[in-house]
Amino acid sequence: MANTTRAATATVDEFERETVPQNRLKGLRSFVGMYAGEHVAGTEFMIGPLFLAAGVSAFDLLVGLLVGNMLAVLSWAFICAPIATGVRLTLYYKLEKICGPRLVILYNLANGFLFCFLAGAMVSVSATAVGLPLNMPMPSLTDWLPTSLVWVLVVIAIGAVFSYVAARGYDAMVRVANTSAPWMVLVFAACGIVALQQLGVTSLSDFWSVAKERIWTGGDPMPGQTKFTLWHVIFFSWFCNAAMHMGMADLSIFRYAKKWQYGFASAAGMFIGHYLAWIAASLLFAAQLARNPADTSVAPGPLAYNAVGIAGLVCVILAGWTTANPTIYRAGLAFQAIVPSASRIRVTWIAGAIATFGAIFPALAMKLLDFVGFYGTILMPMGAVVVVDYYLLKRFGLTSDFAEHSSMSFNMAAGGAWIIALATCALLNTLAGVQIYFLALPGWLTAGLLYLVLSAYVQRNRTPLKTGVVR
Amino acid sequence: MKKLFLSLSVAGLILTFLAPLLAFGGVIDPDVVKDIMTAGMILWFAGTVPAVRTGGTAGAK
Numbered sequence: 001m002a003n004t005t006r007a008a009t010a011t012v013d014e015f016e017r018e019t020v021p022q023n024r025l026k027g028l029r030s031f032v033g034m035y036a037g038e039h040v041a042g043t044e045f046m047i048g049p050l051f052l053a054a055g056v057s058a059f060d061l062l063v064g065l066l067v068g069n070m071l072a073v074l075s076w077a078f079i080c081a082p083i084a085t086g087v088r089l090t091l092y093y094k095l096e097k098i099c100g101p102r103l104v105i106l107y108n109l110a111n112g113f114l115f116c117f118l119a120g121a122m123v124s125v126s127a128t129a130v131g132l133p134l135n136m137p138m139p140s141l142t143d144w145l146p147t148s149l150v151w152v153l154v155v156i157a158i159g160a161v162f163s164y165v166a167a168r169g170y171d172a173m174v175r176v177a178n179t180s181a182p183w184m185v186l187v188f189a190a191c192g193i194v195a196l197q198q199l200g201v202t203s204l205s206d207f208w209s210v211a212k213e214r215i216w217t218g219g220d221p222m223p224g225q226t227k228f229t230l231w232h233v234i235f236f237s238w239f240c241n242a243a244m245h246m247g248m249a250d251l252s253i254f255r256y257a258k259k260w261q262y263g264f265a266s267a268a269g270m271f272i273g274h275y276l277a278w279i280a281a282s283l284l285f286a287a288q289l290a291r292n293p294a295d296t297s298v299a300p301g302p303l304a305y306n307a308v309g310i311a312g313l314v315c316v317i318l319a320g321w322t323t324a325n326p327t328i329y330r331a332g333l334a335f336q337a338i339v340p341s342a343s344r345i346r347v348t349w350i351a352g353a354i355a356t357f358g359a360i361f362p363a364l365a366m367k368l369l370d371f372v373g374f375y376g377t378i379l380m381p382m383g384a385v386v387v388v389d390y391y392l393l394k395r396f397g398l399t400s401d402f403a404e405h406s407s408m409s410f411n412m413a414a415g416g417a418w419i420i421a422l423a424t425c426a427l428l429n430t431l432a433g434v435q436i437y438f439l440a441l442p443g444w445l446t447a448g449l450l451y452l453v454l455s456a457y458v459q460r461n462r463t464p465l466k467t468g469v470v471r
Numbered sequence: 472m473k474k475l476f477l478s479l480s481v482a483g484l485i486l487t488f489l490a491p492l493l494a495f496g497g498v499i500d501p502d503v504v505k506d507i508m509t510a511g512m513i514l515w516f517a518g519t520v521p522a523v524r525t526g527g528t529a530g531a532k
Contacts, residue, residue: 179519183512186487193491194504202497309505311487311512 019088019255026256031265034253037181039273040188042125042320043118045300046368047240048281052289053141053298054228054369057218058211064233065278069270071238073263075245076254079383081263083390084254091251092337095382098389099414100403105338106415107382112334114243114375116351119327120358123162124365126320127154129301129313138299139362142224146360155359162321163352166328167345177322185272187308187315192280194307195287215286222296224366232437236369237274239440242376246444247383298366328352373436380440381421381447385414388448388455398455406462413454421447472521480518486511 015024051061087094096104128138136150146152201210221227228236244250245266254263284303288295304312332348339347358364364371393400403411425443428434434442490507493499499507 179516182484183487183515183519186484187508187512190487190491190504190508193495194501197495197501308491308508311505311508314512 015088015255016090017093024256025258027258028262028265031253031257031262032268033181035266035269036185036272037177038323039269040181040184040277040319041273041323042122042300042316043323043368044188044273044277045125045281045284045304045316045319046121046298046365047372048278048283049285049298049300049303050225050366050369051228051233051278052216052282052285053222053225053296054232055219055221055225056216056228056233058208058216060218060228060230060233061216061279061282062211064230065237065275068234068237069267069274071234072241072245072270072274073267075238076250076266077261077263079387080245080248080250081254081257082260083248083386084251085257085260086390087251088255089251090255091248091386094248094251094386095414097401097404098385099382099411100409102410103403103415103418107379107418108334108337110378112331112338112351113354114378115327115331115334116354117358117364117371118375119162119324119331119351119355121365121368121371122320122324122327123155123159123355123359124362125300126158126162126317126324127151127301127359128299129304129316129320130154130158132299132301132305132313138297138302139366140297141222141366143366144361144363147362151362152360156356159352159356159359162324163328163349163356166325166332166352167348174326176318177326180318180322184315184319185276187304187311188277188280191304191307191312192276192283195280195283198287198307199283199290214290215283226369226435232435235437235441236373237270239376239380239437240274240372242440242444243379243383245383246387246440247376247380248386249379249383251386324355328355331355370436373439376440377425377436377443378422380444381418382414384421384444384448385417385451388451392452393455396452396456398459402455402459408462411458413451413458416454417447417451420450476518476521478518479514483511483513483515483518486514 015021056064089097092104092108095107099107127136131138131150131154134150134154136154137148139147139151146155196207196210199210199214201207226232239246254260257263281300281303284307285298288303288306300316301313304316306312308315328351329348331351331354332344335347335351336342336344389400389402393402399405402408402413421443424446425439428439428442429436486507490499490504490511493507494501494504
C-alpha cells in the first residue's frame, strides 16, 4: 500500500511555506519513478494474502483491482494534481491557510499516530523475515496478541534499528530505497511466477481455470476476516491511498509538477504495486495453502523465502525497512509540528517507539485491510475541505483561505466539517452496519457539503481582515 | 568503473528477471531459481550500491 512514504522524493521538505518556483518544477519521469518505487512496500506482502483470506473470487479480485486502481489514478489526476499545480503549496500550509494553525495541529496529531501504526505494520512484516532463521513461531490470521517472546524481541530489535536510522535522518535509506526499487519489483513478479508454477499453472492458458478453482475460489472468508466481494475490492483499492489523492496529502508532491496531467503518473504505482505486487503476494499465500491447508499464517518472510529463497527474504526486509523508515521520520515531523521546541531526534524516537509497540501486536498486520480503511476515513475529509475551498467558495460569494484572511487560529467551518463527517461515518458504521471500506467516500462528500454550509455561516458572522488573495 | 557497475547491475536484473521465467518454462529446476535469484541480488547490489555511493545512478531510478 502505500504507504504514505516519500522515500524517493527528498524535495518535499523544501518550499514549505512558499509556492514552488518555476525553475524547480520536475518532469513526468520523476513522478513515474517515485510512484513506481513507493508502492512496492512491505505492506503489499500482507495485503495480497489478506485478499485471499477474505474469500475473494478470481473475477472479483482481478477486475476489482483494475477498476479500483483506475479510479485511484483518476482521483490523483483530476482531483489532487489540478489543485496542487494551481496552488503549489504543501497540504499542511494550505490547510493552515484554510483551517488555522490550531486545527492543523489536530490534523497533524491524527496523521502522526496513523503514520506510526502504518510503520508498525511494516515492522511486523520485516519481523517475519528476520525471525525465519530463528525458527520464530509466525502469527496466524486470528492472533491479536504476541505469539512468543522471540516475536516481541525481534520486533523490538527491528523497531529500534528503524527508529535509530530514522532519527539520524534517512538520506542513506532514501538511496537504498531508490537503489532497491527496480530489483524489488522484479522479485515481486518472480514470487508470483514461481507461486503460479507451484499451484500447477504450466501455461498461460491454464491460468484462468486454476485461478478460479484453486486460488481465488470465492468461498467463505478465513476466521476473523471479512468476506470480500467485487465492491470491497474496488473500494479498497480506490481508497487505500485515499489520504493521498482525495485527502490531498499529495499536494506536497504534485506542487512540483509542470502540468496537472502528471497526476496520471500515479498509474505506475497503482499497477505495479497495487496490481502486480498484490496479486503476486496473494499467489504466494495460495501456494502455501496448497502445500498445507492448515497453515493460515500470513508471514511474508516465509512466504517469499519458500518461493524465491534468500532474495525473497531480503526483499521483504528491504520493502519493510525502506518504507517504515520515512514513515517513522514523517510521524516524528508531524509530532514536532505540534511541539516545535521538541528535538526532532527525540520525537522521531517517540514515533518509533509507538510504531514498535503497535508492531508487537500481530492484530495490526492481520487487520491491515481494516486499518487502511480507517486511515483513509480519518484523513480524507480534510481533502474535501480543500477541494470545496478551492473550487466552490468563491462561486458562492465566500472567501477562500478564510483562516489566513481573518487571522483565525481554528476555523470552525473546517473543524466542524471534519468532526461531523467522522461522526457520520461512525454512525453509518455502528447503526447502519456500513463496513469501514465504504466509509471514506460518504465521509468525504459529507465533509465537503458541511464545509460549504458552515463556511457560509461562519463567514457571515466574521469579516475577513484582508481580501484579495484567494487560491 | 561506472561501466563495470552498470554491467553488474544489469546482469543482476537480467538474472532476477529470467530465473522464474526459465523455471516456469521448465528449462531449469524450480529449486535452482532460488540460487540464480540470490546471484542476481548480489550482482544488482554490487553494481548499484557503489555507483550510488559515488554519486552515480547506475540502476537506480
